Amino acid sequence: MPPKPRMSDRRPIIELRDVEKHYGMGEITVKALRGVTLTVYEGDYISILGPSGCGKSTLLNILGCLDQPTEGDYLLEGENVANLADDDLSQVRGKRLGFIFQSYNLIQQLTVVENIEVPLYYQGISEKESHEIAASLAEQVGLGSRLDHRPAELSGGQQQRVAIARALANDPAVILADEATGNLDSKSGGDILQIFDDLNQRGKTLILITHDEGMADRTSRVIRLKDGLIHYDSMGQAAPSEMNYKSKALSTG
Amino acid sequence: MVRQTNPVLSNATVTSFQKLNSPLQLINPWRVKRSVILGLKSLWLHKLRSLLTAMGIVFGVASVIAMLAIGEGASYEAQLQLKNLGSQNIILTSVKPTNTSTAGEEERSLVIEYGVTYRDLEQIRATVPGVEIAVPGRRIKDFLWNQTRSIDAEVLGTVPWFPEMRNRRMVEGRFFLQIEMEGCDPVCVINEELAAKLFPLSSPIGKEIRLQRNYFKIVGIIETNATGANTEFGSKGMSKADESGAGDSEDADLPMEMMIPLSTLEDRFGEVLFKYRSGSFEAEKVDFHEVTVKIDDGYPVVPAAEAIRHILERNHKEVDYKITVPLELLRRAERTKQIFNIVLGSIAAISLLVGGIGIMNIMLATVTERTREIGIRRALGAKQRDIVLQFLVETILLSGAGGLIGVGLGLGVPVIIEKFANMMTIIQFWAPTLAFSISVLTGVIFGIYPAIRAASMNPVEALRHE
Numbered sequence: 040m041p042p043k044p045r046m047s048d049r050r051p052i053i054e055l056r057d058v059e060k061h062y063g064m065g066e067i068t069v070k071a072l073r074g075v076t077l078t079v080y081e082g083d084y085i086s087i088l089g090p091s092g093c094g095k096s097t098l099l100n101i102l103g104c105l106d107q108p109t110e111g112d113y114l115l116e117g118e119n120v121a122n123l124a125d126d127d128l129s130q131v132r133g134k135r136l137g138f139i140f141q142s143y144n145l146i147q148q149l150t151v152v153e154n155i156e157v158p159l160y161y162q163g164i165s166e167k168e169s170h171e172i173a174a175s176l177a178e179q180v181g182l183g184s185r186l187d188h189r190p191a192e193l194s195g196g197q198q199q200r201v202a203i204a205r206a207l208a209n210d211p212a213v214i215l216a217d218e219a220t221g222n223l224d225s226k227s228g229g230d231i232l233q234i235f236d237d238l239n240q241r242g243k244t245l246i247l248i249t250h251d252e253g254m255a256d257r258t259s260r261v262i263r264l265k266d267g268l269i270h271y272d273s274m275g276q277a278a279p280s281e282m283n284y285k286s287k288a289l290s291t292g
Numbered sequence: 293m294v295r296q297t298n299p300v301l302s303n304a305t306v307t308s309f310q311k312l313n314s315p316l317q318l319i320n321p322w323r324v325k326r327s328v329i330l331g332l333k334s335l336w337l338h339k340l341r342s343l344l345t346a347m348g349i350v351f352g353v354a355s356v357i358a359m360l361a362i363g364e365g366a367s368y369e370a371q372l373q374l375k376n377l378g379s380q381n382i383i384l385t386s387v388k389p390t391n392t393s394t395a396g397e398e399e400r401s402l403v404i405e406y407g408v409t410y411r412d413l414e415q416i417r418a419t420v421p422g423v424e425i426a427v428p429g430r431r432i433k434d435f436l437w438n439q440t441r442s443i444d445a446e447v448l449g450t451v452p453w454f455p456e457m458r459n460r461r462m463v464e465g466r467f468f469l470q471i472e473m474e475g476c477d478p479v480c481v482i483n484e485e486l487a488a489k490l491f492p493l494s495s496p497i498g499k500e501i502r503l504q505r506n507y508f509k510i511v512g513i514i515e516t517n518a519t520g521a522n523t524e525f526g527s528k529g530m531s532k533a534d535e536s537g538a539g540d541s542e543d544a545d546l547p548m549e550m551m552i553p554l555s556t557l558e559d560r561f562g563e564v565l566f567k568y569r570s571g572s573f574e575a576e577k578v579d580f581h582e583v584t585v586k587i588d589d590g591y592p593v594v595p596a597a598e599a600i601r602h603i604l605e606r607n608h609k610e611v612d613y614k615i616t617v618p619l620e621l622l623r624r625a626e627r628t629k630q631i632f633n634i635v636l637g638s639i640a641a642i643s644l645l646v647g648g649i650g651i652m653n654i655m656l657a658t659v660t661e662r663t664r665e666i667g668i669r670r671a672l673g674a675k676q677r678d679i680v681l682q683f684l685v686e687t688i689l690l691s692g693a694g695g696l697i698g699v700g701l702g703l704g705v706p707v708i709i710e711k712f713a714n715m716m717t718i719i720q721f722w723a724p725t726l727a728f729s730i731s732v733l734t735g736v737i738f739g740i741y742p743a744i745r746a747a748s749m750n751p752v753e754a755l756r757h758e
């Protein structure tokens with residue numbers, strides 16, 4: 040097992056600065072996010088908790104470049120993606136981000152291996168190569184024998200494992216999961232969490248939305264949202280530079 | 293097994309990333325190929341729906357091909373007739389009056405007198421401006437003999453300039469000459485068909501053919517008149533007028549013809565021609581069975597034909613003649629073609645429009661049905677143009693498949709028309725190509741909107757779609 044990355048090696052991958060998201064509902068404007076500032080470092084294993092409607096999904100959509108902030112900046116690996124054109128957002132999503140959804144969101148008419156290949160297809164990777172990658176990833180999530188099955192022929196836990204493999208296909212910088220275990224029983228949910236743990240062990244950055252305190256305990260950093268604001272961050276609200284300094288001090292100490 | 297290290301993740305994928313960023317991705321053949329496979333799969337998923345949706349295109353495309361085939365056929369037929377009959381010609385044909393009108397006064401055994409006369413011709417020559425030459429002809433229908441071989445054929449007494457006037461080519465030998473005409477010589481020219489039937493083994497040139505008690509020396513072979521159309525005064529026209537000779541119409545398709553000098557015919561067979569028909573002799577006195585009047589190049593043909601009609605109307609109590617104006621035939625054919633074009637063109641346009649709208653409707657439904665999929669693809673890196681390509685390709689495949697079926701149907705329809713409507717049809721090589729292209733174009737036109745609608749969906753909302 041490779042060693043856990045040291046704090047000193049970590050660089051910020053995501054920096055949100057005063058991000059707001061407003062939804063215009065006719066006369067009324069709903070402020071789903073009201074100024075979120077957040078830095079995510081490489082190798083972070085974050086869970087985001089909060090009551091329903093506090094803006095978790097909204098935040099994750101913005102982090103995932105599926106949606107854009109109304110106000111504020113979003114730096115992804117140093118590049119400001121808050122105001123990118125649609126094509127560039129697609130490119131960012133396809134190359135640097137991996138998504139896992141509560142309802143798995145597999146394409147029903149495609150087989151397991153074809154589902155995993157979808158992100159590779161949009162990156163223009165050859166059929167042969169993407170098939171190899173997809174098959175190997177399916178193997179890693181324990182579905183090596185189900186390559187040609189359709190999603191409907193799989194259990195919820197298995198489908199979610201396909202979704203994880205798909206999220207990994209392009210080797211993204213960050214994996215975002217919105218209530219990934221929300222539809223699963225505790226056994227298969229546990230399997231999924233085990234995979235997440237392993238991925239983080241191997242240095243993957245993961246951000247998970249959850250309602251499950253037990254799941255939050257497994258992650259190395261917990262963020263609590265309330266009414267569109269970060270209400271608690273286990274890493275503290277320190278500025279990124281200070282944070283870096285601290286982690287350096289920690290590792291050398 | 294999840295714990296194993298992941299070689300794929302760590303290197304292979306990373307290396308292949310930094311490529312493909314060009315705006316030309318949409319027409320990347322690899323991408324198009326994958327989209328086609330994807331499109332075929334999803335159409336195959338709803339086979340019946342796809343088939344029904346494509347029906348409008350099928351009929352539209354089939355109509356286009358049928359329209360072009362019928363139009364071309366009509367044009368070609370008319371042009372062929374015009375070439376054979378001559379565009380500056382007017383053809384007068386004698387038509388035997390129907391029995392009902394003459395039965396009261398004339399018995400079967402009496403001599404029936406009818407048709408275009410010397411007097412008609414003289415008046416035409418004297419009064420109609422621009423009449424250049426006339427090719428008169430008289431016909432006998434009788435058996436021709438080569439020793440023991442015999443065949444029922446048309447014998448045409450005519451003038452030496454017949455081939456030139458009627459655009460008939462000599463295949464072998466020559467046509468008979470002015471001197472032979474003047475000398476009432478027993479020479480003849482036969483058409484290829486007759487040559488093949490009576491002289492299957494050797495060249496007939498120089499050999500003799502017997503007609504009743506007369507022998508004729510063959511001096512040339514003339515090409516068979518390929519049209520076989522009933523406007524030609526020949527076998528078909530005659531056998532239609534001559535109802536008692538119904539049995540003759542069998543070989544009407546390819547006429548058996550022998551041509552001899554008009555003077556010879558008059559010299560040997562006299563003014564009154566005898567025929568043995570259905571148990572009794574029939575005699576007829578006909579000056580000319582047919583006359584080809586050529587109008588000088590400078591003069592309009594149609595008014596000349598009108599003038600001739602007036603003269604004949606005045607001279608004949610009964611309509612025992614027929615006036616054929618090849619130029620009018622052409623015009624009529626053009627009109628037929630136009631009508632067909634309008635009718636079938638409208639059918640094609642309506643079918644394609646309705647088909648296109650049907651396709652668009654289904655594609656809009658498909659887009660809604662697959663909103664979630666679109667959201668997933670967008671989340672996984674699909675650009676708007678990828679989605680456009682996916683749905684556009686699917687629409688084009690649908691309409692293109694309809695187009696292919698339509699081409700198949702369209703190639704079959706003219707065959708049926710030819711068989712049952714007795715119309716010539718010509719399918720030109722570009723017609724199916726054109727019709728197929730129209731189907732593809734329909735797909736593009738009616739597929740653009742659903743595809744753009746699919747691509748312009750908000751990914752977040754698409755993902756939330758139930």
Ligand SMILES: Nc1ncnc2c1ncn2[C@@H]1O[C@H](COP(=O)(O)OP(=O)(O)OP(=O)(O)O)[C@@H](O)[C@H]1O
Pocket residue numbers: 062063064069070071089090091092093094095096097098
């Ligand atoms: N498209 C939208 N239009 C209008 N309001 C929206 C839209 N999306 C979200 N909101 C509002 O923004 C707020 C945050 O919603 P969000 O989905 O982020 O909540 P959440 O924390 O994910 O809740 P849950 O735990 O129930 O999933 C809510 O008040 C919601 O009503």
Ligand SMILES: [Mg+2]
Pocket residue numbers: 095096097
């Ligand atoms: Mg949510």
